[in-house]
Amino acid sequence: MKIITYGNKNNKSIFFIHGLASTADLCFKLLLPYLQDYFVIFCELDGHYGSKPKDLTSMEETIDSIENYILNEMGGSLYGLCGFSMGATIAVELIGRGNISISKVLxxxxxxxxxxxxxxxxxxAFIVGTSRIKNKKPIPKFLLDKIMGKDNLSIIEMMYPQISKNTIKNACNFIYHYKVPENLTKFSSPVMFWRGSEEPIPAKSEKILREYLPQMKIEVFEGMGHGQFLHEHPKEYAEKLKIFLENK
Known part of the structure; x- marks a missing residue:
């Protein structure tokens, strides 16, 4: 794992966790110009950085490492925690553990x-899809539309080409069999859930999370697929994020 920070550490902190087969920069760097009043922390997961990345072998150990960083380097507290896709699953696990204090979660x-x-x-499908993108081969449109949302090219543009088959297998084994911890009901800080209207799995996830987080607010972006609002509208994304962070 690698941590990259931007801005003044005395400012309110926002910790970002990227999605599978992407990178912190590909997911979030376009937000930086609009978040200069914050101490921004990018978490780069194993298997997702460098020209010859070491595989991500254990999601549990990865989450332990993130938690230890927050406990040891941030005094156990963050102002904001923002996760996209797999990064959002990791965020759920972090707040469900109950070992760190977080004021706002996206x-x-x-x-x-x-x-x-x-x-x-x-x-x-994930392994085949990333391999085809890496080799500059087209993915069948019906498959891309079904999984990532209609006409969603953002997910291709956000892909990290050095991702390995082992990293994908290990991550998918965690996220596709993930069970929300019962302790999540104890988390009482504000939570915002965003998704595109063309995202079938996050739509199911939203319903599950509402049972544990009654305070969770939801916004659905019409016509958007996976990662599309983040990648194609970074200024609007950052402005909405700031409104959520600063609303009492």
Whole structure:
């Protein structure tokens, strides 16, 4: 794991966790010009940075490392926690553990719905899809539309080409079989859930999370697929994020 920080440490902190087969920069760097009043922390997960990344082998150990950073380097407290896709699943696990203090949480397209028998074909589709993108081959449009949202090219543009098959397998095994911790009901700070209207799995995740987080507010972006609002509208994304962070 690698941590990159921007801005003054005395400002309110926002900790960002990126999605699977992407990077902190590809997901969030376009937000930086609009977040200069914050201490911004990018978490780069194993298997997702450098020209020859080491595989992400254990999501549990990865989450332990993030938690330890927050406990040891941030005094156990963050102002904002923002996760996209797999990063949002990690955020759910962090707040469910109850070991760190967080004032505001943004979950962008969290994946917290157990896929059961569909986990294997989804994992296979992810591996094949990333391999085809890496080799500059087209992905069947019906498949991309079904999983990522209609006409969503953002997810291709946000992909980290050095991702390995092992990293994808290990991450998918965690997120596609994820079970929300019962302790999540104890988290009482404000939570915002964002998703596009064309995202089937996050829509299921939203319903599950509402049972644990009654205070969670939801915004659905019409016509948007996975990562599309984040990638195509960074200024609006950052402005909405700031409104959420600063509203009492």
């Amino acid at each position: 979950l962008d397209a969290a994946i917290t719905a157990e896929l059961g028998l569909m986990a294997m074909p989804f994992t296979y």
